[in-house]
Amino acid sequence: MLHNDIAVNGDNAIALAWKQIDPDVCAAYPITPQTIIVERFSDYVADGEVNTEFVCTESEHSAMTVCIASAAAGARTVTATASVGLAYMWEMLGVASGLRTPLTMAVANRALSAPINIHCDHGDAMASRDTGWLMIFAENVQEAYDNAIMALRIAEHKDVQLPMMTCLDGFILTHAIERMTPLDTNKVKKFVGEHRPVHPLLDHKNPVTQGAMDGHDFYFEHRLQIADAMEAALDVTKDVFKEFGKLTGRRYNLVERYMCDDADYVAICLGSTFGTMKATVDKLRGEGKKVGVIMPRLFRPLPSAEIAKAIDKRKGVAVLDKFMSPGTYPPLFEDIVSSSLSLKEIPKMYSYVYGLGGRDAKVDELSTVFTDMIDGKAKKVNYLGVKK
Amino acid sequence: MAVVPGGRVIEPGSALRFETGDWRSFRPILERSMCIDCMTCWIYCPDDSIIVKENKMEGFRMTHCKGCGICAKACPKHAITMVQE
Numbered sequence: 001m002l003h004n005d006i007a008v009n010g011d012n013a014i015a016l017a018w019k020q021i022d023p024d025v026c027a028a029y030p031i032t033p034q035t036i037i038v039e040r041f042s043d044y045v046a047d048g049e050v051n052t053e054f055v056c057t058e059s060e061h062s063a064m065t066v067c068i069a070s071a072a073a074g075a076r077t078v079t080a081t082a083s084v085g086l087a088y089m090w091e092m093l094g095v096a097s098g099l100r101t102p103l104t105m106a107v108a109n110r111a112l113s114a115p116i117n118i119h120c121d122h123g124d125a126m127a128s129r130d131t132g133w134l135m136i137f138a139e140n141v142q143e144a145y146d147n148a149i150m151a152l153r154i155a156e157h158k159d160v161q162l163p164m165m166t167c168l169d170g171f172i173l174t175h176a177i178e179r180m181t182p183l184d185t186n187k188v189k190k191f192v193g194e195h196r197p198v199h200p201l202l203d204h205k206n207p208v209t210q211g212a213m214d215g216h217d218f219y220f221e222h223r224l225q226i227a228d229a230m231e232a233a234l235d236v237t238k239d240v241f242k243e244f245g246k247l248t249g250r251r252y253n254l255v256e257r258y259m260c261d262d263a264d265y266v267a268i269c270l271g272s273t274f275g276t277m278k279a280t281v282d283k284l285r286g287e288g289k290k291v292g293v294i295m296p297r298l299f300r301p302l303p304s305a306e307i308a309k310a311i312d313k314r315k316g317v318a319v320l321d322k323f324m325s326p327g328t329y330p331p332l333f334e335d336i337v338s339s340s341l342s343l344k345e346i347p348k349m350y351s352y353v354y355g356l357g358g359r360d361a362k363v364d365e366l367s368t369v370f371t372d373m374i375d376g377k378a379k380k381v382n383y384l385g386v387k388k
Numbered sequence: 389m390a391v392v393p394g395g396r397v398i399e400p401g402s403a404l405r406f407e408t409g410d411w412r413s414f415r416p417i418l419e420r421s422m423c424i425d426c427m428t429c430w431i432y433c434p435d436d437s438i439i440v441k442e443n444k445m446e447g448f449r450m451t452h453c454k455g456c457g458i459c460a461k462a463c464p465k466h467a468i469t470m471v472q473e
Contacts (some may be wrong), residue, residue, distance in 0.1 A: 097392065098395070099394045099395070100393050100394035100396075101394075161394070198393075199392070199396045200392075203427060206398070207394065207397050207400045208397065208398050209397035210395075210396050211395070212395055212396075212397050214395045218391055218395065221391045222391065222393070222394070222395050225391065227394050229393070230445055296468075348458075366448065
């Protein structure tokens with residue numbers, strides 16, 4: 001496959017995945033660092049390389065509204081956004097999951113305003129984490145591309161029927177050019193298969209109403225069904241990973257572990273930091289320190305049982321959040337702490353907030369996460385790389 | 389009763405089973421002698437509460453009439469008045 005490798009940035013990689021998928025509809029509004037995705041994809045539309053109906057909307061709120069309507073009609077639908085664009089969609093995010101429209105959206109993770117900042121952190125995704133969307137994170141451009149393809153299969157599965165966000169770190173992945181192995185287009189088409197929507201609006205032989213008043217009669221039950229679908233998505237995702245692994249040789253897990261077998265101290269992170277953390281672990285292993293790193297590839301639903309297994313019997317667990325929740329603990333930390341409650345003995349856990357607004361987190365800073373734990377200097381909540 | 393995911397209503401006409409008549413605080417009264425069977429009330433009724441038989445306006449389906457008063461407002465002959473329940 002090596003001769004097929006291309007040099008591509010994350011945004012172009014997602015546009016390429018969409019080109020190969022040839023979705024029915026894409027409705028989008030540009031926002032940095034996502035813009036290249038829809039810009040490049042609109043080229044494919046204009047050049048007749050796809051059959052997609054491309055809708056230029058006047059805002060992200062409208063983009064998501066069009067996507068929901070289109071997916072409800074039965075069309076395979078994609079979009080992309082970032083930062084305040086995702087925030088502007090927020091009202092409609094819950095409608096997408098509530099109506100069980102299985103559209104997919106690439107989110108180029110970027111800090112939320114204010115003060116204004118176009119660079120990477122996970123503020124946008126984390127602020128949307130309770131809206132009923134499936135969420136998957138990518139370590140590199142290859143995974144951003146792979147996730148964009150696999151997401152359709154997970155979202156559209158009849159037991160799931162939920163929208164899915166595929167998150168990639170803004171600039172770090174969206175704009176940096178990496179080497180990647182794309183699939184042949186016919187293999188992508190075969191893998192995603194034909195979209196078989198459940199109760200689509202355009203099935204005139206089986207008329208259906210969507211978005212009807214629910215009230216106290218069934219709202220609770222419908223919300224519970226979303227929770228059940230999330231639970232089902234764990235197995236569905238595992239199956240999709242397995243099938244994708246057979247096709248590509250790239251084998252993914254709900255929770256990825258690196259050098260964890262004998263590790264006393266582990267760190268947990270999301271996104272591109274997993275790569276930097278692997279280099280950090282390599283360096284510290286060279287110094288004889290028993291450390292490892294873990295990434296929950298799937299963030300919603302949270303693979304809680306796998307996380308508990310991965311942190312069981314460690315001397316210390318550091319949870320890295322590229323986001324902070326002023327007034328409480330950051331979300332990934334809270335999720336890991338909650339996941340640990342099923343363990344007999346709960347390991348010591350530390351929260352590390354890092355990389356806000358694109359603040360660099362390199363091997364030297366990230367090493368201190370482990371050395372702090374080893375030296376007993378780690379506090380309950382730590383802020384990494386803050387100017388004194 | 390099966391709860392359909394997403395709150396989709398997959399059976400046409402099922403609103404017939406959902407009686408909204410108890411929402412009403414005003415009820416429509418028809419003065420039959422003034423009615424010209426123009427069907428304006430039938431067109432305007434947001435529910436299915438105007439009973440029509442053989443092109444004649446025959447009154448109101450009170451199981452579903454919410455008492456909104458649109459029929460009274462729309463009637464060109466002022467043959468419908470709203471009275472408090």
